[in-house]
Amino acid sequence: MACIEAHALRKTYGSTVALDNVDLRVDEGRILGLIGPNGAGKTTALNAILGLTPFQGELRVLGRDPWKERDQLMRDVCFIADVAVLPRWMRVSQALEFVDGVHPRFDRAKAEGFLAKTAIKRASRVRELSKGMVMQLHLALVMAIDARLLVLDEPTLGLDILYRKQFYDSLLNDYFDRSRTIVVTTHLVEEVQHVLTDLMFINHGRIVLNCTMEEFESRYAEVKVKPEKLAAAQALKPIQERQVFGRSVLLFDHADRQQLAALGEVRTPSIADLFVAVMGDEKPETAQGAVR
Amino acid sequence: MNTQSNTVQESALESQRVAPAVLSATRPLYWSVRRELWENRSIYVAPMAVAGVIVFGYLIALIHVPRPIQEMAAHHHDIPHLTFQDPYNVASGFIMGTALIVGVFYCLDALYGERRDRSILFWKSLPVSDLTAVLSKACIALLVLPLITMAITVATHWIMFLLNSAALLARGQSVAALWSQLPLFRMDLALFYHLFSMHVLWWAPIYAWLLLVSAWARRATFLWAFLPPLSVSILEKILFGTSHFTSMLNYRFSGDATVGAATAGSFPFDPNMTHLTPGRFLSIPGLWIGLLIAAALLAAAVQLRRYRDPM
Numbered sequence: 305m306a307c308i309e310a311h312a313l314r315k316t317y318g319s320t321v322a323l324d325n326v327d328l329r330v331d332e333g334r335i336l337g338l339i340g341p342n343g344a345g346k347t348t349a350l351n352a353i354l355g356l357t358p359f360q361g362e363l364r365v366l367g368r369d370p371w372k373e374r375d376q377l378m379r380d381v382c383f384i385a386d387v388a389v390l391p392r393w394m395r396v397s398q399a400l401e402f403v404d405g406v407h408p409r410f411d412r413a414k415a416e417g418f419l420a421k422t423a424i425k426r427a428s429r430v431r432e433l434s435k436g437m438v439m440q441l442h443l444a445l446v447m448a449i450d451a452r453l454l455v456l457d458e459p460t461l462g463l464d465i466l467y468r469k470q471f472y473d474s475l476l477n478d479y480f481d482r483s484r485t486i487v488v489t490t491h492l493v494e495e496v497q498h499v500l501t502d503l504m505f506i507n508h509g510r511i512v513l514n515c516t517m518e519e520f521e522s523r524y525a526e527v528k529v530k531p532e533k534l535a536a537a538q539a540l541k542p543i544q545e546r547q548v549f550g551r552s553v554l555l556f557d558h559a560d561r562q563q564l565a566a567l568g569e570v571r572t573p574s575i576a577d578l579f580v581a582v583m584g585d586e587k588p589e590t591a592q593g594a595v596r
Numbered sequence: 597m598n599t600q601s602n603t604v605q606e607s608a609l610e611s612q613r614v615a616p617a618v619l620s621a622t623r624p625l626y627w628s629v630r631r632e633l634w635e636n637r638s639i640y641v642a643p644m645a646v647a648g649v650i651v652f653g654y655l656i657a658l659i660h661v662p663r664p665i666q667e668m669a670a671h672h673h674d675i676p677h678l679t680f681q682d683p684y685n686v687a688s689g690f691i692m693g694t695a696l697i698v699g700v701f702y703c704l705d706a707l708y709g710e711r712r713d714r715s716i717l718f719w720k721s722l723p724v725s726d727l728t729a730v731l732s733k734a735c736i737a738l739l740v741l742p743l744i745t746m747a748i749t750v751a752t753h754w755i756m757f758l759l760n761s762a763a764l765l766a767r768g769q770s771v772a773a774l775w776s777q778l779p780l781f782r783m784d785l786a787l788f789y790h791l792f793s794m795h796v797l798w799w800a801p802i803y804a805w806l807l808l809v810s811a812w813a814r815r816a817t818f819l820w821a822f823l824p825p826l827s828v829s830i831l832e833k834i835l836f837g838t839s840h841f842t843s844m845l846n847y848r849f850s851g852d853a854t855v856g857a858a859t860a861g862s863f864p865f866d867p868n869m870t871h872l873t874p875g876r877f878l879s880i881p882g883l884w885i886g887l888l889i890a891a892a893l894l895a896a897a898v899q900l901r902r903y904r905d906p907m
Contacts, residue, residue, distance in 0.1 A: 354720075354721075357905070358903070375723065375725040378720075378721070379723045384721070385717035385718075386714060389714045389718045390718055391635070391710075391715040391718065392715075393634075394631075395634075398631070398634050402627055402630075402631050405626070405627035406623065406624045406627045406722050406723060406724050407723060442718075446721075
């Protein structure tokens with residue numbers, strides 16, 4: 305079943321086009337990474353999905369129109385918009401009490417359980433917590449909500465590496481199951497590579513790449529080419545070529561792995577390298593045509 | 597015995613079954629009002645602090661001023677209750693004035709602060725509608741604050757009354773005059789009427805306007821709240837030489853005579869309650885027009901909260 309389905313989704317701010325006729329479909333039980341440069345339209349897309357902004361075109365989230373039916377939708381959808389949106393005056397105990405009071409699907413015992421694993425004190429105010437602890441608190445609140453869709457917009461921005469690692473670990477181990485869907489945007493693509501089931505690149509309000517991680521792994525290959533094979537490799541039309549420690553590394557799309565193996569060391573590229581390859585040359589149409 | 601307890605249990609179950617439907621509608625509102633009180637403790641701390649200062653000052657006055665009662669009684673012999681009442685009215689006035697200031701600043705920040713610190717993104721991630729959120733803030737200004745003011749004023753009055761009695765007894769004077777001539781209950785009833793008619797019903801559009809400004813302004817909510825009405829007054833005066841808008845504002849601020857505002861000669865807490873004419877009050881068109889405007893302003897604030905991005 306589709307969790308999110310958009311057709312010709314469009315959003316403009318004055319003359320700026322933030323979303324340009326986007327079609328997308330996210331099935332239930334997927335973890336989608338929405339990757340794009342600043343101002344690509346990621347946050348606008350998420351805001352439309354969360355009913356925070358009106359839009360043109362068709363968009364259904366869990367079968368509802370997010371703008372018109374936001375109040376009902378928010379029982380099944382939860383989001384972390386930023387690392388620092390928990391009200392600074394609030395005490396930890398008050399946050400638990402409030403969410404418990406207003407959310408019919410909040411399991412307070414579960415949230416207390418998550419918090420017990422941290423150093424966060426119940427009587428502390430949010431402003432007294434470190435940024436990492438605020439994230440832990442927010443995550444504890446959100447993971448204790450039995451939501452069908454969780455949206456995370458740069459959830460780990462500004463956190464140190466330990467907290468970032470822990471964030472995705474708890475999300476996968478303690479929260480995610482096949483009935484939930486997670487959509488995450490981030491600049492720190494390396495960290496989510498092994499978390500995602502689906503990948504989407506977005507640029508200038510358009511979807512530039514859209515594939516599952518299985519497709520990603522079978523389609524793209526990176527070869528550290530032996531110097532003597534460089535000309536042969538270049539003949540296979542790599543989508544990107546770069547130099548690493550004096551060796552050429554070529555990135556191929558839809559190339560025969562056995563053929564590549566003869567040229568040098570073959571491995572799956574990182575999302576970051578593919579991102580640079582796809583976004584760097586600023587030719588979204590060609591890449592889009594190659595997808596699917 | 598058993599049957600009785602059974603029926604009790606059954607009816608309890610019955611009410612539990614009915615409750616969720618009602619609860620699901622009012623629970624978010626209830627919790628939103630509670631969270632406003634968590635965030636804005638000045639709503640009750642400020643009036644209580646002022647009440648504390650008043651009681652302290654009154655205590656000092658009772659100790660230091662010798663025989664104040666008799667002297668004052670000699671002053672206006674014809675209306676003795678005024679003598680005893682004066683300090684009580686001053687206390688009510690100060691506490692109400694504090695509540696007004698708190699209310700104005702609360703409303704101006706209510707829908708502005710959450711956008712400025714982006715916590716609105718957290719509130720919006722929970723199943724609390726924009727309508728509920730705005731209503732909870734209006735509830736604070738129009739319901740919770742007047743009730744708190746009422747409770748604190750009544751408590752202050754009783755403390756003053758007990759101190760006054762104790763002071764008289766300590767000097768070996770009789771408390772009979774005080775007890776028979778100070779109409780505490782009627783004073784507080786008049787106060788309740790004043791709060792509910794003036795502060796809630798009559799001033800509702802003012803609070804609604806402040807909430808609208810706080811939902812709209814990107815900065816300087818205080819200026820946005822007060823400068824536009826002032827500009828309209830000035831422009832009307834310059835362009836047309838008239839001052840209808842100004843007199844309309846004046847009417848809204850000072851109230852109709854029947855509202856029991858502080859017009860000369862009829863202090864709002866006149867315990868004879870001759871000015872308490874709810875029938876006449878309810879028949880003022882301005883009351884209903886004002887309430888309609890308040891509803892429209894609040895509806896606009898709800899829409900703004902829905903459309904506006906956090907800053």
